[in-house]
Amino acid sequence: MREHLAPNLFRSVAGPDAGDTNAVAWRLSPEPFPLAPSTVAALQSLGGDLLKLYRAANRLYFMSVRGTAPDFVHQYLEFGKPESIVRLQRQNRFKSEVPSLIRPDIILTEGGAMIASELDSVPGGMGFVGAMGETYCELGFDQVGEFDGMVRGFARMAQSLSGKELPTIAIVISAESEDYRPEMTWLAGALQRSGLAQAVALAPDEVFFTEEALVVDTPSGRRTVDVLYRNFELFDLLNVPKAELMLYAARHKRVAMTPPPKSFLEEKLIFALLHNGALESQWLAELGAQTFDRLLKLFPQTWILDPRPLPPQAVIAGLTVDRKSVRTWQQLYGLSKSERQYVVKPSGFSPLAWGSRGVYVANDLTKDEWMAVIDGGLHTFEKTPQILQRYHKARRVQVRYLDVAANDVKELDGRVRLCPYYFVAGDEAMLSGVLATVVPANKRLIHGMTDAIMAPCMESPQGY
Template sequence: MSGLSYETIRSALADQPLFEDKTWQLSPEAWPLTAEQLAELEAIGVACHEFQQALEALYLRSVAGKNLLRNKPLLAPWVADYLDRGKPAALIAHARDPKNRGAFPLVLRPDLLITDEGFVLTELDSVPGGIGLTAFLNRLYGGNAGGTPALPGGILGADDAMIKNFHVALAALRPEQRNPLIALVVSDEAATYRPEMQWLAHQLQLQGKRVFCLKPEDLFPLENALFFDVEGNPEKIDVIYRFFELFDLENIRTQKFIFESWQAGEVAIAPPMRHFQEEKLALALFHHHLLQDYWAEALSGRSVKLLRTLIPASWVMDPAPLPPGAVLDGPRVGGRSLNDWRDLANASQKERDLIIKISGYHETAWGARSVVLGSDCSREEWQGGVDRAVALAPTNLHVLQAYRKPRRLEHPVFDRPSTEPGVVGASSPAAQIKAGRLRLCPYYFIIEGKPRLSGALATFCPPDKKIIHGMQDAALLPCRLVPAG
């Protein structure tokens, strides 16, 4: 079987650990993508960026009580209530600050599943991990590390596109400076990802870029600006790439200085600290029946059509009481519409092809920690998930989403070694064609106002795993383009 050897991959990862205390399965080959899939990924990037722009307009018009449509009345003050719920007043004020208008995440990463019907978009992450890992894997599988020959077909993100475009997007926040100082600030909550950010900073330093991976406590103020110490000398920070979730702000002792420096215009922050851009319920708003005319006006025809195909049916689990004759906009249970979200507890296993997950601004909102898949859990676990969503609604809304099962696919994966390499009697594991299901995470960097696809990370999980995420049983792979014909 062609491709990289087990020893090559393992040695490269051993020399440069990219995650703290994390391992995964190895494969000799990058994940293949067709030209048709690549074209769709390009369109998905455009649609996701348009969606973020439309979401900002929706939120700010909701806050101001302005009409959402051009030629007929539509007010939606409840949108701001949903997105602001449970957030600190200071963070809400910062997100609404006129200086932040038009500030969008510079890195977009949708989570895409490959199903029998094509791509399905389950989340849109604007503070994604995996940037350094994907860049490293692109090099390794693309033949740029250790003299390894390139595999057939070009690697998506070849020529260090992930590294270059990440820097270009951030440096553009300070266009007046030829080589701005960029701090990749990683919180303790996100410490698992610190090694890949350190690697990324080092690669850019080798190119003469002033990029450093820091902890929040490394920052200190001088007058209105932010600095950190370099060999006893204070260096002024021009751009912060924050690798921490907004719910983690209270644990960051230097957050006050970050906000003050931004307010003074001394530092730019990416992604912007705007909570409404990081809520999963935004996807449910896209499907909300009262907002269909808004999205049709705010998005291009191609993007709105694509997103309607990509985003599974999703609902905000708002337990506000309804009049006796009213029903919820949601799935049906026992052939009947719901009057109360708690009625979901009575759904049969077949009707529970649904996922419950917290919307955002909570310690369980990243990874798969809050996810409850109804068809893959007991009735008691399902009821517990429904009860938690209702109980937490005053401060943390949950989203209900139709589950779209990933397609069963095949890819070569190395067997687990029977003995540690280097030990007497050890032999190289063989690569076998194995079945599994795939999550694809393309990375788009916003450059000159447009999304630029710069790489993609494929997570190939065993077929019995219903929820796909990074785990020790999964293989993490870059992607390559399959030659035509």
């Protein structure tokens, strides 16, 4: 098996010390993860709906700020944000901008549904999927997005943002996001080799500022940056060198920055607003009935852990205990483990809000732990709002992987998460690749780990 996998793959996505499979921090599969044609078709059509959601949420926020939509929308989305962040995201320069790279976390459920548990605020993994996919294609496999889908998709996005046929791209990686540097370096090199863009991956202090532009050193010399991919978090801005200069350049239209510096679009509580009946007319007006209905089915029921008391006649919509409406969060204390089909997680703007950090699966907890998680979420409301989300168990899948110690290919009984990558150009969100992460079936949270199989996806009649 190892003889058929290019050694440079591991160096490119896992760093210079990963020269062979023994150093790789995930399990390798001998083939891409198989997806049924119907699953691929559903993923291809999903990008347009997610782009509409981002645009609708963006408009709803500004309507709320202006007073033409309920005040609670922008109030929820601004809790815990410094005034500087609020002023930044309200600037006219960024008013219509939404992320140009969309990456949901998709769970294929036991009931056959497709559930999006997350929308990644600052997606990584493009270089990982691109490098792995390139190697599998060289071995004779196809993949969703084709041989160079991630590279072409990223370049097309940058061309659309900049209006240039050959844009210069700076992928700026903060110290907090340092783990992404090897794969982003691969991606920048692949973009350079493709002839579709000039690209570099670099630290913030390697970006130079002039009165007219941001400039970087590329393999072909010093160039003006057209597109800056922000691989750093807004909550971490104080620790990012030259952050103010990069934001200044973006504000003054000297560079296109994506994701745009709009923290409210990085909040998971948008899912709660989507399910909020008081906003149904606004969502319908922005999305249309069919898209709204699809998104309600795609995103799990979500509630904001808001400690403020309700009026006597009010209930927490959609939440029940023993088939009775819930008026206080404390009514959830007494749920049995089997009744606790929920997760609790930070909404956003926190180092605990990405990956599996800060995520609690309710039926994994003791009663005292469950009570403490609810109370903790209520306590942090004004600083870091937390959400309660309906938990959906992923379906079981069987996937082959290389057992390095035994030098043999074995089969894992696991559960899968799909991460499709959509690059936006104009009004189109194009599917350019899909990452599958398969963890052992006894794991409750699906994320990258040493026991996980991570691979790009291919279309197969025998797929999931």
